[in-house]
Amino acid sequence: MPVATPEERARYQALVHRLTPGRPVIRNTARAFVVGGLICELGQLIQALFVRYGGFKPTEAGNPTVAVLILLSAVFTALGVYDRFAQWAGAGSAVPVTGFSNTMTSAAMEHRSEGFVAGIGGNMFKVSGPVIVYGVVSAFFIALIRYIVEHL
Amino acid sequence: MARLGRSTWAFGEHQVAVKAVSTVAGPWESRGPLSDAFDVRLDDDRAGQDTWERAEQAMFRQACDIACDKAGIVASDVDLVIGADLNAQLTSFYIGLRQLARPMLGVYSACASLCEALAVASLAVATGFADVVLAGTSSHNSTAERQFRYPTEYGVQRPPTAQRTVTGAGAAIVTRGRGMWQITHATLGEITDFGVKSPWEMGAAMAPAACDTIRQHLADTGRSLDDYDLVMTGDLGRIGLDILRRLLVDEGVAPESVVRERVNDCGAIIYHPDQPEVFSGGSGAACSTLVTFGHVFREMERGGLRRVLVSATGALLSQVSAQQGETIPSISHAIAFERGD
Numbered sequence: 280m281p282v283a284t285p286e287e288r289a290r291y292q293a294l295v296h297r298l299t300p301g302r303p304v305i306r307n308t309a310r311a312f313v314v315g316g317l318i319c320e321l322g323q324l325i326q327a328l329f330v331r332y333g334g335f336k337p338t339e340a341g342n343p344t345v346a347v348l349i350l351l352s353a354v355f356t357a358l359g360v361y362d363r364f365a366q367w368a369g370a371g372s373a374v375p376v377t378g379f380s381n382t383m384t385s386a387a388m389e390h391r392s393e394g395f396v397a398g399i400g401g402n403m404f405k406v407s408g409p410v411i412v413y414g415v416v417s418a419f420f421i422a423l424i425r426y427i428v429e430h431l
Numbered sequence: 432m433a434r435l436g437r438s439t440w441a442f443g444e445h446q447v448a449v450k451a452v453s454t455v456a457g458p459w460e461s462r463g464p465l466s467d468a469f470d471v472r473l474d475d476d477r478a479g480q481d482t483w484e485r486a487e488q489a490m491f492r493q494a495c496d497i498a499c500d501k502a503g504i505v506a507s508d509v510d511l512v513i514g515a516d517l518n519a520q521l522t523s524f525y526i527g528l529r530q531l532a533r534p535m536l537g538v539y540s541a542c543a544s545l546c547e548a549l550a551v552a553s554l555a556v557a558t559g560f561a562d563v564v565l566a567g568t569s570s571h572n573s574t575a576e577r578q579f580r581y582p583t584e585y586g587v588q589r590p591p592t593a594q595r596t597v598t599g600a601g602a603a604i605v606t607r608g609r610g611m612w613q614i615t616h617a618t619l620g621e622i623t624d625f626g627v628k629s630p631w632e633m634g635a636a637m638a639p640a641a642c643d644t645i646r647q648h649l650a651d652t653g654r655s656l657d658d659y660d661l662v663m664t665g666d667l668g669r670i671g672l673d674i675l676r677r678l679l680v681d682e683g684v685a686p687e688s689v690v691r692e693r694v695n696d697c698g699a700i701i702y703h704p705d706q707p708e709v710f711s712g713g714s715g716a717a718c719s720t721l722v723t724f725g726h727v728f729r730e731m732e733r734g735g736l737r738r739v740l741v742s743a744t745g746a747l748l749s750q751v752s753a754q755q756g757e758t759i760p761s762i763s764h765a766i767a768f769e770r771g772d
Binding site for chain 1: 483585587591621624635639643673674677678707
């Protein structure tokens with residue numbers, strides 16, 4: 280029995296599949312839709328406040344809005360609330376700004392005990408690094424394609 | 432002392448005994464259904480330390496101190512220390528217990544380590560190479576998250592098959608002769624691999640290992656499941672336990688009614704099913720240790736159980752092996768306990 284043959288594996292996978300409760304996909308999707316939308320609404324509200332009371336132009340209010348969302352997410356991560364919220368909200372909590380802030384804050388907190396340089400500095404992008412790498416790489420190729428299309 | 436069948440060591444009647452045990456439980460475990468079975472219930476998962484790692488080391492050390500106290504010995508009476516944890520390079524064991532200044536053997540078979548440590552301890556005692564052996568394990572939810580998964584505060588949604596690594600430590604003093612808890616057999620497991628790849632499905636990865644070792648133990652000793660009042664696996668969780676019970680029935684080890692009645696899992700009972708962030712149940716090197724030394728031994732002492740088989744289960748993955756797409760090989764080692772009177 281120890282290392283299973285492909286047939287044994289297939290039979291076992293079928294058994295596991297039968298006895299394993301599935302992810303609640305519909306519930307997760309509904310929550311992600313609502314929560315993701317509400318976070319964006321919150322961002323919209325903050326942006327409107329910056330325009331009305333902060334003297335920002337609508338086109339310039341985006342940056343301070345993002346900064347506030349980053350701060351909020353970092354604070355809730357530090358308070359130990361964000362991961363529980365994420366378990367409930369799923370992909371809804373992974374919407375770019377707050378989710379990204381959580382990946383960086385949580386990694387920085389996790390590795391604080393290894394020191395400021397090797398710990399926080401060396402690990403802060405551990406979880407969020409791939410997003411930056413592939414964000415930049417895909418932006419480069421999209422820009423390249425656009426450039427070629429426009430100049431041909 | 433003899434080898435039985437393919438992979439079972441029989442130590443003989445009244446040869447090897449557990450003289451005393453200790454358990455130190457984390458806050459989540461202390462709020463679980465077995466709460467009153469533990470010697471120490473921490474309400475702070477940092478155990479007064481500044482890092483998770485030091486917290487786990489302190490818990491391990493405390494468990495060893497309590498076990499020695501209960502056995503009425505001091506550290507210098509111990510001939511050999513055998514232990515394990517889930518951190519790379521076994522740092523909880525080696526750093527946490529460095530002040531014991533006794534001969535030390537670190538062992539690793541992930542969450543099956545308790546039974547590996549007890550098997551080696553029994554071997555040392557039975558052969559006479561040691562009279563008093565201290566054996567134990569520790570694990571900590573937050574050090575394990577770092578070792579195997581993500582930062583603790585990272586917001587990732589876990590599936591229902593996920594398990595919570597137990598925070599705790601436990602130790603036993605193993606000596607020659609007669610005692611309340613006799614160690615009669617150790618069955619050493621073989622690797623099983625049924626192709627499970629997801630680190631969120633540890634129960635499914637390990638269930639075949641537990642099934643294989645239990646079956647092998649019964650074959651080697653000529654016993655049946657009915658000969659045991661209880662067979663406990665280590666940390667399959669509720670979902671893994673369902674799978675194991677099905678495997679045991681399908682393999683013809685025992686009929687379904689017997690399997691349901693006799694086979695249970697430490698990870699499935701250490702938490703309330705409705706405790707938050709518990710999902711399928713507990714896991715970790717301390718899971719089987721807390722439940723065996725706390726709950727099972729207490730039930731044996733009270734007389735509700737006379738003969739128990741504990742088959743701790745380990746998923747032999749690392750973060751690197753999981754990311755490289757390796758399947759998860761698993762192992763289970765079993766120890767048979769019997770009341771010594």
